[in-house]
Amino acid sequence: MIAEEPKAPPLGFGIVGTGMIAGFHARAIAEAGGARLTGVAGRSETGTRQFAETRGVPFWTTRIEDLVARPDVQVVCIATPSGFHLDPALAAIRAGKHVIVEKPLEITVERVDEMIHAADSAGVRLAAIFQSRFGAGAKAVKAAVDAGRFGRLVLASAYVKWHRKPDYYRGWKGTLAIDGGGALMNQGIHAVDLLQWFAGLPAEVFGRTARRVHTDIEAEDTVTAALRFPSGALGSIEATTAAYPGWARRIEICGENGSVALEDDGIARWEFRVPDPGDTAICQAAAAEKMGSGSAAPDQISHHGHLLQIRDMIESVRSGRPLAVDGRAARNGVALVRAVYESAAKNRPVAPG
Numbered sequence: 001m002i003a004e005e006p007k008a009p010p011l012g013f014g015i016v017g018t019g020m021i022a023g024f025h026a027r028a029i030a031e032a033g034g035a036r037l038t039g040v041a042g043r044s045e046t047g048t049r050q051f052a053e054t055r056g057v058p059f060w061t062t063r064i065e066d067l068v069a070r071p072d073v074q075v076v077c078i079a080t081p082s083g084f085h086l087d088p089a090l091a092a093i094r095a096g097k098h099v100i101v102e103k104p105l106e107i108t109v110e111r112v113d114e115m116i117h118a119a120d121s122a123g124v125r126l127a128a129i130f131q132s133r134f135g136a137g138a139k140a141v142k143a144a145v146d147a148g149r150f151g152r153l154v155l156a157s158a159y160v161k162w163h164r165k166p167d168y169y170r171g172w173k174g175t176l177a178i179d180g181g182g183a184l185m186n187q188g189i190h191a192v193d194l195l196q197w198f199a200g201l202p203a204e205v206f207g208r209t210a211r212r213v214h215t216d217i218e219a220e221d222t223v224t225a226a227l228r229f230p231s232g233a234l235g236s237i238e239a240t241t242a243a244y245p246g247w248a249r250r251i252e253i254c255g256e257n258g259s260v261a262l263e264d265d266g267i268a269r270w271e272f273r274v275p276d277p278g279d280t281a282i283c284q285a286a287a288a289e290k291m292g293s294g295s296a297a298p299d300q301i302s303h304h305g306h307l308l309q310i311r312d313m314i315e316s317v318r319s320g321r322p323l324a325v326d327g328r329a330a331r332n333g334v335a336l337v338r339a340v341y342e343s344a345a346k347n348r349p350v351a352p353g
Contacts, residue, residue, distance in 0.1 A: 010036045011314055012072040014097075016064055016088040017079030018042035018051040020298065021102055025077045026055050028306035034314045035075075041067040041088075064088050068095035075100065075313060082186070083107045083178040086115055089126075093118045098125040100313055104189050104337070105330040107180025109353065112334050116327040127313055127323045128330030131305020132190045133197060134312075135265030136285040141253060145198050149272055150255025153233035156199035158191035160239040162295045163246035166214065174217030182209075182219030185337050187294070188239035191249050193333040194262070198253055199235065201332050202227040206349045207340035213242035225340045237340070246295035264293045 013029045015022050018040065029037045039059035042048030052060035061067055068076060068091050076092035078085050078101040085106050092099050099119065105128045106112045119126035132138055144150065160183070172178040179186055196202070205227055209220035221242045227235040248263040258272030267283050294301045312324045332352075339352035 008034065008318060010034050011074045011317060012036060012038040012070075013075045013077060013310075014039040014041065014067045014070070014073040014092075015077045015079055016041045016067065016092075017077075018044070018047050019079065022051065022077075022079035024301075024303045024306045025079050025100075025310075026051075026057075027303045028310045029077075030055070031303075031307055032310045032314060034318075035310060038072045039067045039070055064091050068092045068097055073097060074317070078102060081172045081178045082180050083172075083175075086111045089115050090118055093122045093124055093126070096122060096124060098127075098313065098317060100127045100129065100309065101330075102129045103193075103330075104128070104180070104185060104334050105327060106334065107178075107185065109331065109335050109338055112327070112331050116331065119327060125313065125316055125323055126327040127309065127316075128325050128327065129306065129309055130190060130193045130325045130330060130333070131309055132194055132265060133325055134305055134308040136282075137262050137265050137267045138194055138197075140267065140270075140282045140285070141198055141251075141260050141262055144258070144260065144272075145253065149258050149274075149276075150253060150260075151257035153199060153229065153231055153253065153255045155252065155254040156195060156227070156229065156233055156235040157252045158188070158195040158235075158237050158239075159247075159250040159252075160188040160191045161243040161247045162187050162239075162241050162249075163244050164214070164241040164297075168241075168298075169214055169217050174214065174219045174221075176218045179219060181337060181341060182214075182217060182223070183221050183239040183241045184209075184223045184237070184340060185219070187241055188223070188237065189333050189337065191239070191251060192237065192336050193330070194251050195235070195237070196332050196336055197329075198251070199229055199233065200231070201336060201352055202235070202339075203230045204228045204349045204351055205336065205339045205343050207237075207343040209341065209344040212240070220344075223340065223344070225343070248293055248295055264295075 207225040214221040261269035
């Protein structure tokens with residue numbers, strides 16, 4: 001009788017932050033298999049204790065240093081507001097922990113680069129939550145692009161026409177120092193990430209921003225950008241939080257030999273000059289996606305995408321294979337958003353850097 005190999009002990013996870021998105025991380029860790037949530041750190045003693053007790057987490061603290069120092073924590077999830085990602089991520093990295101950071105990785109390219117360089121120096125893994133890349137529809141589009149099915153790309157565009165109620169902005173959302181921007185940096189970042197993953201980082205952008213409805217916030221509630229890609233293809237980005245009732249996020253990739261439209265994580269159009277036997281199965285798989293949409297409210301998304309990314313980190317740590325979305329991959333989305341903002345401020349085209 002052949003003895004079974006001993007099962008690897010679960011990786012210990014810690015979470016920094018106790019807000020809504022931290023709950024998505026906690027649920028994903030609980031369901032991932034091979035992981036356990038061993039600690040949480042938050043700003044409020046009462047709120048952090050409640051978060052921990054509700055989920056059966058054995059350790060809680062208001063000091064990030066205490067969390068990252070624990071030997072039973074190997075991976076730290078950063079679920080703080082966007083402009084507060086860097087410091088806890090650096091604390092975890094310097095303690096030798098692998099890190100998963102909510103989108104965006106940070107709110108400026110300089111802060112993103114500091115995080116990436118720290119992780120490289122420490123030899124730890126740095127992942128960013130871009131769960132939309134894990135959807136069956138998104139993976140099918142990426143595979144079709146990589147296989148050359150579109151031929152020469154003609155247009156590549158992203159549309160995020162969402163709705164947020166005024167009370168959504170009672171806090172750090174829509175602030176420049178903490179949110180880093182408005183409809184594009186916060187709500188549009190997933191579409192921006194997918195667009196550049198499919199078509200590449202644009203060579204040049206020309207952006208416009210406005211506050212059409214949410215006039216009391218610092219950042220934009222509406223943005224458009226014209227794009228020119230290195231291949232010569234053109235495209236556009238439209239994002240808003242001011243459009244009632246909120247439509248599905250849409251990505252369109254159009255080429256000389258085929259065109260595709262992705263709505264949220266499902267395929268709305270999949271048409272190629274030369275059909276492939278697997279096309280029907282691709283569309284059926286995408287139709288079964290479970291990630292949900294944040295078009296009308298942020299809590300409408302599912303934790304399913306976070307679950308896939310938690311599993312990706314576990315498998316990467318165990319096997320040594322690269323992460324699906326590491327820090328450098330996540331940098332492009334921030335670079336593109338910042339270029340749109342810079343272009344709008346200077347009223348001229350800008351090259352993302």
